[in-house]
Amino acid sequence: MDTISIVLILLFAVVVSGSLVRMLPFAVPLPLVQIALGAALTAVADVGVTLHPDIFFLLFIPPLLFIDGWRIPNEALFQDIGFILELALGLVVLTVLIVGLLIHWLIPAMPLAVAFAVAAVVSPTDPIAVSAITSRTPIPKRLMHILEGESLLNDASGLVCLRFATAAALTGTFSLVDASLTFLWLAIGGIAIGVAVTWAAATGKRWMNQHYGEEPGGYILLTLLIPFGAYILAEEMHCSGILAAVSAGVSMSYFSTWQEARASTRLRGTAVWDTIQFAANGIIFVLLGEQLPGIANGAMESVRQAGDSNPLWLVVYIVAINLALIALRLGWVWASLTFFLFRAGKRQEAVARPSWRLVLATSIAGVRGAITLAGVLTLPLIMPDGSDFPARNLAILLASGVIILSMVIASFALPPLLCDLELPPDPSRQDEEIQARIAASEAAIRAIRHRQHQLAEGREDADFYADVAARVTDLYRQRITSRQAVSGEQPTVVRLEEAERQLRLSALRAEREQILRLRRRRQIGEEAARKLVREIDYIEARFS
Structure with missing residues (x-):
């Protein structure tokens, strides 16, 4: 052979x-x-x-x-x-x-x-x-x-x-x-x-x-x-x-x-x-x-x-x-x-x-x-x-x-x-992760402001960019607020984030199935379907 x-x-x-x-x-x-x-x-x-x-x-x-x-x-x-x-x-x-x-x-x-x-x-x-x-x-x-x-x-x-x-x-x-x-x-x-x-x-x-x-x-x-x-x-x-x-x-x-x-x-x-x-x-x-x-x-x-x-x-x-x-x-x-x-x-x-x-x-x-x-x-x-x-x-x-x-x-x-085996206590890295997420969100807000000023400079529709920047900034501020909970509330925050993850995954899978359904019915072209599915895949990879 x-x-x-x-x-x-x-x-x-x-x-x-x-x-x-x-x-x-x-x-x-x-x-x-x-x-x-x-x-x-x-x-x-x-x-x-x-x-x-x-x-x-x-x-x-x-x-x-x-x-x-x-x-x-x-x-x-x-x-x-x-x-x-x-x-x-x-x-x-x-x-x-x-x-x-x-x-x-x-x-x-x-x-x-x-x-x-x-x-x-x-x-x-x-x-x-x-x-x-x-x-x-x-x-x-x-x-x-x-x-x-x-x-x-x-x-x-x-x-x-x-x-x-x-x-x-x-x-x-x-x-x-x-x-x-x-x-x-x-x-x-x-x-x-x-x-x-x-x-x-x-x-x-x-x-x-x-x-x-x-x-x-x-x-x-x-x-x-x-x-x-x-x-x-x-x-x-x-x-x-x-x-x-x-x-x-x-x-x-x-x-x-x-x-x-x-x-x-x-x-x-x-x-x-x-x-x-x-x-x-x-x-x-x-x-x-x-x-x-x-x-x-x-x-x-x-x-x-x-x-x-x-x-x-x-x-x-x-x-x-x-x-x-x-x-x-x-x-x-x-x-x-x-x-x-x-x-x-x-x-x-x-x-x-x-x-x-x-x-x-x-x-x-x-x-x-x-x-x-x-x-x-x-x-x-x-x-x-x-x-x-x-x-x-x-x-x-x-x-x-x-x-x-x-x-x-x-x-x-x-x-x-x-089964149910417990190891000796291990230093938790949860606080370290939370602080890193807060720092990353703050860096994102600063970058949004800087980019907003660059896009709006010398334009008559500067308010448009300000509104869009405010919407995106609010998303990061919500992340910071949710992660600045006191230690006693952290389990609740984790549950909320897990629930949000499950809901987002369900929504993304429904989006993809609908796009594929439209493609099978030939209501959208193959190139558009591939682009949209690829975008959903990348977002789903983040939450998975």
């Missing part, structure tokens, strides 16, 4: 998976449905995808890491940065060491370096999989931010450890001193290159916009190229392309605050990136399902060569690795929280002790996903001497099994654990 047909089939499978998840009466993680569809493809069509590790990694990893870094709230990231770093760095190293030794003990035929590579690749977590699992049982926002921050950083640390383990498997040697120096170069160089590429792109685009105007398509295309440019440049400089993509995304969230793009450009860019993120994650899991039968056959052959004729040992290995990952994570989370409470006590701070459900939910929420799969598929196909890479199919199957089983466990365990 040719490449174009394969791509179209994979994309269609991703679309079908999204529809199936919404149709099912019970909650099933989207990645599990996509894996099942991928496996079904092999039964009905000879897709026969050949995955080249380097190309696969380049296509999928940079954009996924970049958009995660771009969209995570920086304040939320730094609010719990200590706990996030402990999970993303300390837990990853501990996982690589203990789980790597466990895998080698379970499967002596698997070289120790390859066992460490498998442990490294199953150490990163995936918040997108958690979001899919908890779509019908909302996860507390602060816990979700912790999982997102952990995933953002342990993607990099886990895949860097994978790089070292793979190099050791290929060369047969490992030096802790050389690895430490290499890690520093990989980390510092990768982060610096990611920031530099984003800064250069943002600065150049800002200069172009100021002197020659903005072109939405060019701006969006530039953001799509940034992660690939940062990754490729870092790899050419023998730095970490993974960290370059992550730092490019995080720095993009800073640079975008002074990148004055038009509202329509930002809306289009958000839609494009949502589509790319959905498609890339979906294709990865569909490919996993498509490859799974062949991987399973190769893994069973590896097990037989190791002296185990019963393929059920593969299930035993996968369950043992998952239990070890959960136990390690549970112990690490408990120790981290205990140490945090100890430090707070030393500072004589009153901190509420988290419930056992929070500790257990944080542990089980460490679901493996797209990054784990993409990472394990980058294991080399052959050794330097031309022989096959040892136990590659078995390594891929173990990682795939960990992904699937971790999702299944989380699907059943997280909803009851998260």
Whole structure:
């Protein structure tokens, strides 16, 4: 089957998976449905995808890491940065060491370096999989931010450890001193290159916009190229392309605050990136399902060569690795929280002790996903001497099994654990938001007055502009008045704003339906209908 047909089939499978998840009466993680569809493809069509590790990694990893870094709230990231770093760095190293030794003990035929590579690749977590699992049982926002921050950083640390383990498997040697120096170069160089590429792109685009105007398509295309440019440049400089993509995304969230793009450009860019993120994650899991039968056959052959004729040992290995990952994570989370409470006590701070459900939910929420799969598929196909890479199919199957089983466990365990779960008190940002809205409304009123004087200067109908300006100004004054309520009245204000939002949405949808009805009756032209519907869509996006 040719490449174009394969791509179209994979994309269609991703679309079908999204529809199936919404149709099912019970909650099933989207990645599990996509894996099942991928496996079904092999039964009905000879897709026969050949995955080249380097190309696969380049296509999928940079954009996924970049958009995660771009969209995570920086304040939320730094609010719990200590706990996030402990999970993303300390837990990853501990996982690589203990789980790597466990895998080698379970499967002596698997070289120790390859066992460490498998442990490294199953150490990163995936918040997108958690979001899919908890779509019908909302996860507390602060816990979700912790999982997102952990995933953002342990993607990099886990895949860097994978790089070292793979190099050791290929060369047969490992030096802790050389690895430490290499890690520093990989980390510092990768982060610096990611920031530099984003800064250069943002600065150049800002200069172009100021002197020659903005072109939405060019701006969006530039953001799509940034992660690939940062990754490729870092790899050419023998730095970490993974960290370059992550730092490019995080720095993009800073640079975008002074990148004055038009509202329509930002809306289009958000839609494009949502589509790319959905498609890339979906294709990865569909490919996993498509490859799974062949991987399973190769893994069973590896097990037989190791002296185990019963393929059920593969299930035993996968369950043992998952239990070890959960136990390690549970112990690490408990120790981290205990140490945090100890430090707070030393500072004589009153901190509420988290419930056992929070500790257990944080542990089980460490679901493996797209990054784990993409990472394990980058294991080399052959050794330097031309022989096959040892136990590659078995390594891929173990990682795939960990992904699937971790999702299944989380699907059943997280909803009851998260039901009515309360986190320790979090400083409210409601007052901060209210003050920002008031300041923005006051700035709008000043701009209206300034523009009114410009429009009315030297004109005989100056009163017309004064009346229009007064009407628009009254709208902003109402906003200011409604948000200057005392703290005791704030819940009422929130209810009023929610009621207004619902009414406006109903009105906008009625407007759009009427315009489409007029178009179907051919009472208005297509161009006019498109223009009016687009205007309503933009307004609805604000209230949605």
